[in-house]
Amino acid sequence: METLRAKPRTYGNWRKPTSPGILGLGLAPTVALLAGLVVVIFTLLVSMALAFVLMVLMCAALGPLMIRDRHGRTGMQWLSTRLAWTMAKARGRHLYRSGPIGRIPPGTCQLPGLAAKTRLLDATDAYKRPFGILHIRSLDDFTVVLQCDADGAALVDDDQVDTWVAYWGLWLSSLGSESGLAAASITVETAPDTGERLREEITTNLRTDAPELSRRVLTKVMNDYPEGAARITTRIALTYEGRSRTNGRRRSAEEMAAEIGTRLPALTSGLSMTGAGAAVPMTSAQIAAAVRVAYDPTVAVLLDRAQADQSTGLRWSEAGPFATQESWGHYRHDSAFSITWAMSDAPRGEVFATVLQRLLAPHEDILRKRVTILYRPHDPGTAARIVERDIKDARFKANQAKKASARNSVALTAAEQTALEEATGAGLLRFGMLVTATVDHIEKLDLAASAIDNLSASARLVLRRAYGAQASSFAAALPLGLVLPRHARVPQVVREAI
Structure with a gap:
C-alpha cells in the first residue's frame, strides 16, 4: 500500500496598494504633469524663456517624485x-525629561510623543472580568x-497548524x-x-514537611532553571473610534467601555481555535506594567515580584520613562537602547505557515524583541470598491508597458484573485509590521x-529602519x-494619490 502525503499548504496573494500614473508617478503627480505640459505649451x-522657466520648475517639483529607492520611497x-x-x-523635540526635573506635572512619568495624550480607565466586560481601556x-x-x-x-x-491559520483568517475577516x-x-x-513567577509558584506550594x-x-x-530561559508574550490590541460612524456623535468613555465590554466575550472566544490559547483582557495595572518594562527593562524583576503579591501599585502617570533621547537611527529610553524597523515589502510569492x-523566536544578541503586525480592516462595502479599483489599476499598469512584464502580470492575477475571494465572502484588510530590538548598551546596537x-x-521580509521616526x-x-x-498631518487620501 502506498501512503499519500498531502502537499504542504502555502499562503500569499497579498499585494501592495498602488496609484495609477505614468513614468512611475502616482495619480496626483500625473495630473499635475499633464496640466503643467498644457501650461508650458500655451x-x-x-x-x-518663460516656458523654459516653467519647465524647469515643473521638473524640480516632480523630479523627486520619480526617484524611488529599494523600499519604494520617493525622493520627496x-x-x-x-x-x-x-x-x-x-x-x-527629540529630548524628553519627566519626573521632578520634567516640564510635565511634577512627580509624574507620562508617556512621550504620540502616547502623551492618553489616559487609562477601568471597566468590566459582560463576563464581569475587569479590563483596562486606553483613551x-x-x-x-x-x-x-x-x-x-x-x-x-x-x-x-x-x-x-493549517486549521489554526484558517481560523485566524476567519477571525481577522470578522x-x-x-x-x-x-x-x-x-x-x-x-x-x-526573570524567574519570579517560578519562584512564587514553588514557594507557595512547597510544604514544610516535604522530604x-x-x-x-x-x-x-x-x-538554575530561569537562567537562559525566554519569556514569550502575545498581546492583541483592538482600537475603536470614539465617534459614531452613523451620526458622528462623540461618545463618552463610559459609553465606549460599556459597548466594548459587551463585545469582548465574543472576540476572546473566537481566538480559542486559532492557537492563541486562553485570551483574556488585560487590566489597567497589567497594561501599565507592560509599557513600563518596555521603556525600562531593568524594572521587570521588581514588577514581577509586585505582581506576585497581586498588586503593582503602578499608575498610568508612572508608566512612562524618566528620560528619552531620539536619534536619527536609534532611540534611547532610560536604561536601554532600541532600533525599530518597518516592513516595506511583504514576502513575494507563496510562503509556508512557518x-x-x-x-x-528569541535571539541571544537581542535583550528584548517585539514583532508587531498592524491590521486595518475594511468593511464589506469599502472592500468591494477597493478590489475593483485595484483591478483597474493593475490593468492600467499592465497595458501601459510596451513589453509584457512578469511582475505586472502577477499583480493583475493577484488583484483578480483577491476580487474573486472578496466576492465569495472573504474579508479585506491592510497590514504592516514593526520590529523593535532593544539592548542594554549602545555598543550592542x-x-x-x-x-x-x-x-x-x-x-523573506524587506525591512527599513525608521530613520527620523524612532x-x-x-x-x-x-x-x-x-x-x-x-x-499623520498629510491626509491618507493625498498620500495614496502621490
Missing part, C-alpha cells in the same frame, strides 16, 4: 523626512488589549464587520525570563541590527493601539 506662444519623502527631523531637533484623546480612540497564552507549533501536526473598529495589532514580545531531597531538588530548579518562526537583517531575510515607531510597536496613519 506659454510657448507668448515667450519661450526622503527630503521631507530629513527636513522634519532637522526642524524637530532644532526645537529640542487616546488626540483622536478620541479607545483601545482594549488582550493577552494570549499561545500554544506554540512545537510537535504539532501540519494539519493542526474584524471588518466589527462596528467602529479602526485597527488591530498583534505584538509578540520575547525577553529573558529533604524534594526540597533540595526544587530549590535547585528554582535557582515563515515568521525564526523572526518571532550594531550586533542587534545585524541579527534583525538575518532574521528578516529568513522571513520614537513614534517605538510607541506604535507597543500594544497601545496607536494607528500611525491617523496621526
Whole structure:
C-alpha cells in the first residue's frame, strides 16, 4: 500500500496598494504633469524663456517624485523626512525629561510623543472580568488589549497548524464587520525570563514537611532553571473610534467601555481555535506594567515580584520613562537602547505557515524583541470598491508597458484573485509590521541590527529602519493601539494619490 502525503499548504496573494500614473508617478503627480505640459505649451506662444522657466520648475517639483529607492520611497519623502527631523531637533523635540526635573506635572512619568495624550480607565466586560481601556484623546480612540497564552507549533501536526491559520483568517475577516473598529495589532514580545513567577509558584506550594531531597531538588530548579530561559508574550490590541460612524456623535468613555465590554466575550472566544490559547483582557495595572518594562527593562524583576503579591501599585502617570533621547537611527529610553524597523515589502510569492518562526523566536544578541503586525480592516462595502479599483489599476499598469512584464502580470492575477475571494465572502484588510530590538548598551546596537537583517531575510521580509521616526515607531510597536496613519498631518487620501 502506498501512503499519500498531502502537499504542504502555502499562503500569499497579498499585494501592495498602488496609484495609477505614468513614468512611475502616482495619480496626483500625473495630473499635475499633464496640466503643467498644457501650461508650458500655451506659454510657448507668448515667450519661450518663460516656458523654459516653467519647465524647469515643473521638473524640480516632480523630479523627486520619480526617484524611488529599494523600499519604494520617493525622493520627496526622503527630503521631507530629513527636513522634519532637522526642524524637530532644532526645537529640542527629540529630548524628553519627566519626573521632578520634567516640564510635565511634577512627580509624574507620562508617556512621550504620540502616547502623551492618553489616559487609562477601568471597566468590566459582560463576563464581569475587569479590563483596562486606553483613551487616546488626540483622536478620541479607545483601545482594549488582550493577552494570549499561545500554544506554540512545537510537535504539532501540519494539519493542526493549517486549521489554526484558517481560523485566524476567519477571525481577522470578522474584524471588518466589527462596528467602529479602526485597527488591530498583534505584538509578540520575547525577553529573558526573570524567574519570579517560578519562584512564587514553588514557594507557595512547597510544604514544610516535604522530604529533604524534594526540597533540595526544587530549590535547585528554582535557582538554575530561569537562567537562559525566554519569556514569550502575545498581546492583541483592538482600537475603536470614539465617534459614531452613523451620526458622528462623540461618545463618552463610559459609553465606549460599556459597548466594548459587551463585545469582548465574543472576540476572546473566537481566538480559542486559532492557537492563541486562553485570551483574556488585560487590566489597567497589567497594561501599565507592560509599557513600563518596555521603556525600562531593568524594572521587570521588581514588577514581577509586585505582581506576585497581586498588586503593582503602578499608575498610568508612572508608566512612562524618566528620560528619552531620539536619534536619527536609534532611540534611547532610560536604561536601554532600541532600533525599530518597518516592513516595506511583504514576502513575494507563496510562503509556508512557518515563515515568521525564526523572526518571532528569541535571539541571544537581542535583550528584548517585539514583532508587531498592524491590521486595518475594511468593511464589506469599502472592500468591494477597493478590489475593483485595484483591478483597474493593475490593468492600467499592465497595458501601459510596451513589453509584457512578469511582475505586472502577477499583480493583475493577484488583484483578480483577491476580487474573486472578496466576492465569495472573504474579508479585506491592510497590514504592516514593526520590529523593535532593544539592548542594554549602545555598543550592542550594531550586533542587534545585524541579527534583525538575518532574521528578516529568513522571513523573506524587506525591512527599513525608521530613520527620523524612532520614537513614534517605538510607541506604535507597543500594544497601545496607536494607528500611525491617523496621526499623520498629510491626509491618507493625498498620500495614496502621490
